[in-house]
Amino acid sequence: MKRIAPLSLLTLSLIAGAAMAANQSTPPATTQPKTEHSQMQHGQMDHSKMDHRDKNQHDGHGQQDAASDEFSALDANKDGKLSKAELAKHKLAPHFSMLDLDKNGSLSPAEFAAGKTM
Numbered sequence: 001m002k003r004i005a006p007l008s009l010l011t012l013s014l015i016a017g018a019a020m021a022a023n024q025s026t027p028p029a030t031t032q033p034k035t036e037h038s039q040m041q042h043g044q045m046d047h048s049k050m051d052h053r054d055k056n057q058h059d060g061h062g063q064q065d066a067a068s069d070e071f072s073a074l075d076a077n078k079d080g081k082l083s084k085a086e087l088a089k090h091k092l093a094p095h096f097s098m099l100d101l102d103k104n105g106s107l108s109p110a111e112f113a114a115g116k117t118m
Contacts, residue, residue: 067113081106
């Protein structure tokens with residue numbers, strides 16, 4: 001009887017703990033439908049609706065311009081995309097295959113800009 005009591009108490013504690021954990025479960029995470037890359041909007045930002053007096057709306061524009069200038073400088077054949085050879089001496093070169101999201105063997109300006117934020 002002395003051996004059964006501690007075992008029963010342990011079993012009862014585990015069952016009570018599991019029941020309490022089940023009552024405190026978090027709601028299921030909602031997932032948003034994934035958008036295919038080809039369906040994403042990649043157009044330029046519409047500045048016509050911006051209040052140009054608010055300087056906070058322009059945060060990040062300088063970075064985008066710098067990435068665009070750097071992309072243009074690296075694009076030796078001016079075809080609008082960067083090959084692995086064109087990116088070879090850049091610090092992002094080791095990450096080329098990871099940045100090439102559509103796996104077409106070249107980086108678009110958007111893929112290059114995304115890599116610059118790494």
